[in-house]
Amino acid sequence: MQWMVWEESSPEEQKAILDRPVSDTSAQLREGVRAILGAVQSEGDAALRAFTQRFDGVVLAPEAMEVSPAEKLAAREKVSPATIAALNLAKENIERFHRQQITKRIELPTMPGVRCYRETRAIEKVGFYIPGGSAPLPSTVLMLGVPSSIAGNAQRILCSPPQKDGSMHPVILMAAELCGIERIFKVGGAQAIAALAYGTETIPKVDKIFGPGNSWVTEAKLQVAGDARGAAIDMPAGPSEVLVIADDKADPTWVAADLLSQAEHGSDSQVILVSTSRKMATAVQAAVEEQVKSLPRQELAREALKQSRCIIAANLQEALSISDAYAPEHLILQVEEPEVWARKVQNAGSVFLGPWSPESAGDYASGTNHVLPTHGYARSYSGLSLESFTKHITFQHLSREGLAALGPAIEELARLEGLEAHRRAVAIRLRPEERL
Amino acid sequence: MQWMVWEESSPEEQKAILDRPVSDTSAQLREGVRAILGAVQSEGDAALRAFTQRFDGVVLAPEAMEVSPAEKLAAREKVSPATIAALNLAKENIERFHRQQITKRIELPTMPGVRCYRETRAIEKVGFYIPGGSAPLPSTVLMLGVPSSIAGNAQRILCSPPQKDGSMHPVILMAAELCGIERIFKVGGAQAIAALAYGTETIPKVDKIFGPGNSWVTEAKLQVAGDARGAAIDMPAGPSEVLVIADDKADPTWVAADLLSQAEHGSDSQVILVSTSRKMATAVQAAVEEQVKSLPRQELAREALKQSRCIIAANLQEALSISDAYAPEHLILQVEEPEVWARKVQNAGSVFLGPWSPESAGDYASGTNHVLPTHGYARSYSGLSLESFTKHITFQHLSREGLAALGPAIEELARLEGLEAHRRAVAIRLRPEERL
Numbered sequence: 001m002q003w004m005v006w007e008e009s010s011p012e013e014q015k016a017i018l019d020r021p022v023s024d025t026s027a028q029l030r031e032g033v034r035a036i037l038g039a040v041q042s043e044g045d046a047a048l049r050a051f052t053q054r055f056d057g058v059v060l061a062p063e064a065m066e067v068s069p070a071e072k073l074a075a076r077e078k079v080s081p082a083t084i085a086a087l088n089l090a091k092e093n094i095e096r097f098h099r100q101q102i103t104k105r106i107e108l109p110t111m112p113g114v115r116c117y118r119e120t121r122a123i124e125k126v127g128f129y130i131p132g133g134s135a136p137l138p139s140t141v142l143m144l145g146v147p148s149s150i151a152g153n154a155q156r157i158l159c160s161p162p163q164k165d166g167s168m169h170p171v172i173l174m175a176a177e178l179c180g181i182e183r184i185f186k187v188g189g190a191q192a193i194a195a196l197a198y199g200t201e202t203i204p205k206v207d208k209i210f211g212p213g214n215s216w217v218t219e220a221k222l223q224v225a226g227d228a229r230g231a232a233i234d235m236p237a238g239p240s241e242v243l244v245i246a247d248d249k250a251d252p253t254w255v256a257a258d259l260l261s262q263a264e265h266g267s268d269s270q271v272i273l274v275s276t277s278r279k280m281a282t283a284v285q286a287a288v289e290e291q292v293k294s295l296p297r298q299e300l301a302r303e304a305l306k307q308s309r310c311i312i313a314a315n316l317q318e319a320l321s322i323s324d325a326y327a328p329e330h331l332i333l334q335v336e337e338p339e340v341w342a343r344k345v346q347n348a349g350s351v352f353l354g355p356w357s358p359e360s361a362g363d364y365a366s367g368t369n370h371v372l373p374t375h376g377y378a379r380s381y382s383g384l385s386l387e388s389f390t391k392h393i394t395f396q397h398l399s400r401e402g403l404a405a406l407g408p409a410i411e412e413l414a415r416l417e418g419l420e421a422h423r424r425a426v427a428i429r430l431r432p433e434e435r436l
Numbered sequence: 437m438q439w440m441v442w443e444e445s446s447p448e449e450q451k452a453i454l455d456r457p458v459s460d461t462s463a464q465l466r467e468g469v470r471a472i473l474g475a476v477q478s479e480g481d482a483a484l485r486a487f488t489q490r491f492d493g494v495v496l497a498p499e500a501m502e503v504s505p506a507e508k509l510a511a512r513e514k515v516s517p518a519t520i521a522a523l524n525l526a527k528e529n530i531e532r533f534h535r536q537q538i539t540k541r542i543e544l545p546t547m548p549g550v551r552c553y554r555e556t557r558a559i560e561k562v563g564f565y566i567p568g569g570s571a572p573l574p575s576t577v578l579m580l581g582v583p584s585s586i587a588g589n590a591q592r593i594l595c596s597p598p599q600k601d602g603s604m605h606p607v608i609l610m611a612a613e614l615c616g617i618e619r620i621f622k623v624g625g626a627q628a629i630a631a632l633a634y635g636t637e638t639i640p641k642v643d644k645i646f647g648p649g650n651s652w653v654t655e656a657k658l659q660v661a662g663d664a665r666g667a668a669i670d671m672p673a674g675p676s677e678v679l680v681i682a683d684d685k686a687d688p689t690w691v692a693a694d695l696l697s698q699a700e701h702g703s704d705s706q707v708i709l710v711s712t713s714r715k716m717a718t719a720v721q722a723a724v725e726e727q728v729k730s731l732p733r734q735e736l737a738r739e740a741l742k743q744s745r746c747i748i749a750a751n752l753q754e755a756l757s758i759s760d761a762y763a764p765e766h767l768i769l770q771v772e773e774p775e776v777w778a779r780k781v782q783n784a785g786s787v788f789l790g791p792w793s794p795e796s797a798g799d800y801a802s803g804t805n806h807v808l809p810t811h812g813y814a815r816s817y818s819g820l821s822l823e824s825f826t827k828h829i830t831f832q833h834l835s836r837e838g839l840a841a842l843g844p845a846i847e848e849l850a851r852l853e854g855l856e857a858h859r860r861a862v863a864i865r866l867r868p869e870e871r872l
Contacts, residue, residue: 022664086848093546093842097830100544101554106536110529110803118537118804121782123816135854171852207815222662228458228674232816238664257861264857296856342831346557353833358861361834364849365842367546368554368830379643380559380668382828392818394533394804395778397789398797406529406801412522413800416607418571420732421700425693425794 001273001285001305005312006322017309018326020238020270020375033190033219040194045201051191056132058162060186065202067168067184072177075170083171087138090365091178094146097367101386102150113402117395125155125204126389127196127231128181129211130172132161132188138175139363143370143384144210145179151389156181157206159196161188189213190220197224197231208232210384212371234388238375241270242359243328243348245319245341246284248277250334251355255280256287258332258358259308260301263292267303272326273310274319281310320344327378330359349378404430437709437721437741441748442758453745454762456674456706456811469626469655476630481637487627492568494598496622501638503604503620508613511606519607523574526801527614530582533803537822538586549838553831561591561640562825563632563667564617565647566608568597568624574611575799579806579820580646581615587825592617593642595632597624625649626656633660633667644668646820648807670824674811677706678795679764679784681755681777682720684713686770687791691716692723694768694794695744696737699728703739708762709746710755717746756780763814766795785814840866 004017039047045062053059107117128144130137141158148156158181160172168186176184185203187195193213199205209221209231218237224230242262246255255273263271275281288305292298313319316335323331327347335341338353345351349372350362362368371384398406407426414423427434440453475483481498489495543553564580566573577594584592594617596608604622612620621639623631629649635641645657645667654673660666678698682691691709699707711717724741728734749755756777759767763783771777774789781787785808786798798804807820834842843862850859863870 020664082844082848083852086845089842089845090849093550093552096544096546097542097552097554100542106533108532108536110532114529114797114802116529116533116803118821124782125815135852137853139849139853226658226662226672228456228672228811228813232813236662236664254861254865257857257864260857261855261861264855291857291860295860296854301857338833342833345829346560348829350830350832353831356834356836356839356865357832358839358865360846360850360855360858360861361550361839361842362830362832363846363858365845366550366832366834367552368832373827375664377664377668378827378829379561380827383830385554385828387823391809391814391816392821393781393784393814394786394798394819395789396786396793396798396802396804397774397778398792398802400792403792403794403797406525406797409522409525409801410796410799412518413526413575414796416519416571417573417575418732419697419700419796421693421696421727421737422796422799424727424731425690425697425796428693429690429792429794 001308001310003310006318007314017311018322021307029215029219033216033223036190037194037220037223040191040200041198048187048191048195048200051189052162052187055189056161057164058166060162060166064166065185065187067173067186071167072173075173078170079174084174087142087175087178090139091142091146093365093367094142094369095150098147098150098386103387111402111405113399114406115397118392119395120390120392122152122154122390123207124153125206126153127206127209128156128158129192129196129209129213129217130158130160131213131217132163136169136172138171139370140211141172141175141179145176145181147369147384147386148389149179150386153389155204155206156183157196157204158184159187159192162186190216193217193220193224198229206231208234210234212237234371234384235373235381236377239268239270240265241329241374242332243272243274243323243326243330244332245316245323245335246273246275246280247316247335248280249336250280252280252283253287254355255284255334256291259284259288260291260295261358261360262330263301263304263308264295264297267300269304271304271308272328274313274322275310276313276315276319278312281312285310316341323348327376329372329374329378332359347379349373349383437744437746439746442754443750453747454758457743465651465655469652469659472626473630473656473659476627476636477634484623484627484631484636487625488598488623491625492597493600494602496598496602498638500602501621501623503609503622507603508609511609514606515610520610523578523611523614526575527578527582529801529803530578530805531586534583534586534822539823539826547838547841549835550842551833554828555831556826556828558588558590558826559643560589561642562589563642563645564592564594565628565632565645565649565653566594566596567649567653568599572605572608574607575806576647577608577611577615581612581617583805583820583822584825585615586822589825591640591642592619593632593640594620595623595628598622626652629653629656629660634665642667644670646670646824648673670807670820671809671817672813675704675706676701677764677810678766678768679708679710679759679762680768680770681752681759682709682711682716682770683752683772684716685772686716688716688719689723690791691720691770692727695720695724696727696731697794697796698766699737699740699744700731700733703736705740707740707744708764710749710758711746712749712751712755714748717748721746752777759784763812765808765810765814768795783815785809785819
């Protein structure tokens with residue numbers, strides 16, 4: 001871990017230690033992704049199968065791209081009751097928290113005769129991307145599928161790369177079933193994003209794409225979001241992050257465990273400890289060294305730890321300013337009176353208060369969403385919420401009197417902006433003699 | 437206008453008539469914008485001044501880039517009382533409508549001992565882009581500035597290109613003053629977006645950029661939104677659009693006036709009439725021909741009308757399906773019982789009900805926001821709202837009992853996902869004997 005005492009450092013050093021390594025999107029990645037998107041647009045399913053063979057090493061018959069009812073049935077048999085219970089408990093909590101996010105209809109007369117209102121509608125077609133890799137990620141299926149069920153999206157498509165044997169992991173299918181996601185396709189990577197954004201013979205085009213992925217998936221999502229023929233996306237994504245603020249009362253082994261649960265995500269994970277106590281920071285570092293030894297993913301974790309930072313703050317106020325400047329995806333407050341400090345947090349994706357709230361609670365089962373803004377995006381983005389699956393429409397209904405009252409202001413502003421037809425649309429109604 | 441009878445047309449023809457012309461972002465535009473962003477990042481203010489000279493034909497001294505207090509004072513003298521009254525009325529209505537959008541804090545125990553909550557925070561730094569052109573756009577200043585005032589964004593920067601004489605239009609300055617926007621810079625185009633996204637010596641970097649612009653501005657916004665060092669943006673933008681549904685009771689001259697108020701925006705404006713009555717459609721077309729003659733912007737309007745479409749629907753239900761498939765930015769319901777039909781609308785930015793609700797009401801003064809999703813983005817995006825200026829943070833505070841209840845589910849899911857450190861962060865707390 002790289003150490004720094006905040007108040008003894010120059011503004012440049014302070015800025016540098018909070019800088020994230022930005023992996024520039026290489027022209028090669030950009031063009032590689034552009035080529036995949038182009039191929040899927042022009043060749044459809046054939047391109048998907050070719051890419052699946054090339055990148056996943058799996059040859060899929062055209063009719064095997066979509067998971068069949070038989071495969072879903074078989075999957076149920078393979079998932080243990082303990083897993084189903086865990087998925088169900090997580091699902092119920094996520095459901096409870098996201099159900100509170102239902103937006104109320106707004107209606108008011110802004111002036112007599114000028115009735116304005118706003119209503120919420122579910123996005124019709126949504127697509128979920130679940131990455132493959134060494135282990136399945138059923139928790140992400142729940143984080144996308146549960147709020148989507150509440151929102152009531154009419155069409156839901158899930159894409160995830162096939163395993164080496166051409167199957168999809170049964171626990172992914174189980175989680176999808178719990179959320180009522182009906183159509184599931186064995187396609188991964190940028191080609192899956194292309195299929196969801198543009199549609200193919202088999203995979204329907206969707207309006208918005210959700211879910212995490214590697215740099216190819218992320219770049220593909222950005223490209224389709226910037227293409228008017230493409231699809232909207234949930235948010236841009238970078239490596240996962242945690243910032244822990246620990247005072248001198250925290251348990252260093254618990255703090256260490258939280259730091260490691262972030263570090264094990266990948267060698268590019270960001271791990272930052274901010275402590276008001278040098279003694280605590282030293283103890284945490286020792287505990288990290290101790291605990292990492294027995295982790296199965298210790299190599300990834302050690303890589304991440306090399307880039308990790310330990311910052312000594314003069315007091316909790318300063319610690320919080322450091323955190324706000326960094327805008328972490330996850331912020332853990334291992335301090336006395338965490339509620340007091342939580343109220344002051346300005347920039348963070350999700351905040352974990354006190355000793356009994358490890359990040360893994362929110363990652364899996366407490367009810368909050370784990371799809372959160374990384375890479376400083378917490379300054380401007382929210383994590384996934386029910387609203388992410390819906391949109392608002394505004395409405396206005398004016399009476400003759402309402403338009404008469406508003407008319408002069410509209411005509412004046414339209415005149416100023418040089419938009420005469422805008423002005424006339426009002427004038428012609430209020431003073432028909434102006435018809436020409 | 438291109439005519440079509442919906443039920444007599446093939447699915448391909450139906451799809452084609454609702455297709456928007458997609459102007460492919462040329463590699464030239466992409467690279468041109470990338471070069472501007474790069475120059476502003478490396479050369480800062482010097483690059484801004486060079487681009488301002490090149491694109492706006494204005495040479496600005498370094499200290500003249502920011503609008504001075506003296507310029508603001510002088511502007512006040514130049515704006516008429518009628519204009520100030522119109523701006524104030526619009527501002528009050530926008531304020532009333534957006535104040536209703538304040539999001540309530542959410543809090544609940546998802547399980548005993550598992551307290552989850554969500555709070556809203558204003559985005560700290562926001563930037564507004566107001567395009568230049570033949571006439572000033574004070575209404576857009578209000579549409580960005582008013583909700584931002586309610587949200588309470590701490591820092592607000594406005595950029596707009598200078599006029600030929602190096603000044604900024606007084607009504608822009610007046611509208612900005614009404615919204616309390618303090619810092620205003622005379623910079624336009626992609627270079628303004630670069631300055632807001634990355635900061636220069638003079639212009640502070642912001643977290644999110646709002647506002648419309650030409651294809652260079654739009655491409656610049658997409659590029660900075662895709663760059664982790666850049667800034668978030670409000671939404672992607674395309675040419676403005678209206679779809680009017682008119683039954684046989686509508687006043688054809690009013691419908692024509694509404695179509696023209698869209699057509700005059702620019703030659704790429706999208707104008708669609710859907711009517712259940714051939715007679716009505718014919719009368720509207722005649723009225724459009726008549727009214728366009730005397731419009732100052734008739735050339736632009738005529739260009740737009742060449743691309744415009746008139747679709748005859750069998751009934752209002754079909755008309756609404758056509759509209760939902762197109763997902764217009766503005767939808768005008770010139771029909772009997774508009775409230776009944778409005779309830780069924782699925783995809784639209786903003787809806788105008790009945791004869792007395794011309795689009796210009798919402799463009800200027802009724803209170804709804806006029807920054808709306810174009811180009812079919814209404815399928816997945818909302819128009820600008822108070823929420824666009826804020827973000828949510830989720831929080832969780834577990835007790836020992838809460839973690840004990842959740843623990844088994846977290847451990848099971850972490851195990852499945854192969855994330856042992858995630859599991860241990862729970863285990864170590866509940867069963868300290870597992871410390872190693």
